Amino acid sequence: MSETEAETDETDTHEQADTEPEPSDDAVVPVGVKLGSTRTVIVYPSPDGEDTETVRTLTCLATYEDVLTGEERILYGEEAATEYPDTVEFMLRSGLPEDEESAESAATFFTELLKSNDVPENSAVVYAIPTIDNEAGLANLESVVEGSHIGTELVRSYPESLCGALPAFEDGLGAINDIFVTINMGSTNLEVCAYRRGEQLVPLSTGSITGNEVDRRVANYVEEETQGRVNIDLTTAREYKEEHADFEAFEPFTDVIQQPGGGSHEFTIEHSVMDACDEYVDEVVDEVANSFLPELANSYMKVYQLALDQPIVVTGGMACLPGIAAEIERRLTDELQRDVEIVRADRPDLAAAEGAHEIANHLADGL
Numbered sequence: 195m196s197e198t199e200a201e202t203d204e205t206d207t208h209e210q211a212d213t214e215p216e217p218s219d220d221a222v223v224p225v226g227v228k229l230g231s232t233r234t235v236i237v238y239p240s241p242d243g244e245d246t247e248t249v250r251t252l253t254c255l256a257t258y259e260d261v262l263t264g265e266e267r268i269l270y271g272e273e274a275a276t277e278y279p280d281t282v283e284f285m286l287r288s289g290l291p292e293d294e295e296s297a298e299s300a301a302t303f304f305t306e307l308l309k310s311n312d313v314p315e316n317s318a319v320v321y322a323i324p325t326i327d328n329e330a331g332l333a334n335l336e337s338v339v340e341g342s343h344i345g346t347e348l349v350r351s352y353p354e355s356l357c358g359a360l361p362a363f364e365d366g367l368g369a370i371n372d373i374f375v376t377i378n379m380g381s382t383n384l385e386v387c388a389y390r391r392g393e394q395l396v397p398l399s400t401g402s403i404t405g406n407e408v409d410r411r412v413a414n415y416v417e418e419e420t421q422g423r424v425n426i427d428l429t430t431a432r433e434y435k436e437e438h439a440d441f442e443a444f445e446p447f448t449d450v451i452q453q454p455g456g457g458s459h460e461f462t463i464e465h466s467v468m469d470a471c472d473e474y475v476d477e478v479v480d481e482v483a484n485s486f487l488p489e490l491a492n493s494y495m496k497v498y499q500l501a502l503d504q505p506i507v508v509t510g511g512m513a514c515l516p517g518i519a520a521e522i523e524r525r526l527t528d529e530l531q532r533d534v535e536i537v538r539a540d541r542p543d544l545a546a547a548e549g550a551h552e553i554a555n556h557l558a559d560g561l
């Protein structure tokens with residue numbers, strides 16, 4: 195899959211390495227990183243260089259005191275979220291490390307994550323960044339990646355929606371020289387943008403159409419649907435959405451809560467999850483059809499035409515919902531009264547890190 199394969203095993207000889215002036219010199223390893231507000235994803239070559247490893251974890255941190263030594267210990271990811279729901283910190287909750295404190299937490303999180311996964315230090319790192327007008331936040335994110343042990347050879351950032359679009363195209367990195375529209379559907383932001391050979395045209399970013407907002411609605415609708423008997427927190431709402439939302443084959447599901455006075459209450463959810471997701475798709479389509487595309491047409495008529503002749507790429511975690519691409523395609527086609535095609539990568543939640551890895555692979559080649 196990758197054009198160059200990383201050499202990490204010193205006994206392994208490689209055709210390419212033989213022709214290099216320093217055959218035993220460690221090849222630069224391409225690493226793709228996406229530090230997201232909900233999840234972080236890292237893609238890097240497997241030790242044999244044949245394939246890639248993918249790390250996917252919740253972007254959160256908890257600390258506890260080691261009862262034997264009295265030392266402070268750090269937990270991250272799913273373990274931290276499940277075991278310490280009371281103190282766990284999602285330091286990128288708003289999308290970027292906003293202040294020094296969250297930048298420091300993010301650095302600690304990233305360091306721990308790299309340590310427990312043996313991500314190679316002699317690497318060319320490409321990390322995905324949100325399209326947000328927040329210089330301080332972006333500088334903090336940069337310091338987190340630049341300050342880490344990896345990326346000794348190179349560290350570069352590219353827009354998350356560009357990285358996330360590449361794996362949706364057959365020619366992968368080749369698409370970077372094309373014209374296309376991307377819709378990046380994340381937890382804290384919806385980003386819509388046209389790319390012209392990698393250049394962003396009329397990027398739009400809104401914090402009001404988000405995966406987090408869907409979770410809030412799911413929680414509210416569950417309360418309504420159960421006549422106030424069931425209150426779920428936002429983590430549970432997110433899990434309901436991620437596990438059950440399905441535009442093709444949604445099935446009502448049951449869950450059980452413990453009653454405060456003892457006993458348990460079983461309930462069935464029929465509408466809450468899909469109502470929230472349905473509204474989300476409507477809002478995405480409305481934003482694309484009635485804000486973004488008119489703006490693109492206004493500023494770059496020809497590019498607009500070219501872009502709509504190409505498939506539009508949906509990416510980000512919310513693009514994982516089964517059937518959502520076809521649903522957006524149907525509603526957008528209706529709204530625009532012209533055919534549009536929507537495509538997505540196999541794993542839109544991993545796509546930004548995968549695309550970043552592809553770019554890193556290319557850049558490492560030139561080192």
Ligand SMILES: Nc1ncnc2c1ncn2[C@@H]1O[C@H](COP(=O)(O)OP(=O)(O)OP(=O)(O)O)[C@@H](O)[C@H]1O
Binds near residue numbers: 229405432
């Ligand atoms: N199968 C899934 N896997 C991962 N995330 C999913 C899935 N289904 C839905 N989601 C949702 O996608 C959102 C996360 O998307 P993504 O990882 O792209 O966000 P992010 O880049 O961290 O956020 P942002 O860029 O908005 O700050 C969350 O709302 C999450 O619940």
Ligand SMILES: [Mg+2]
Binds near residue numbers: 230354378380381
């Ligand atoms: Mg994102």
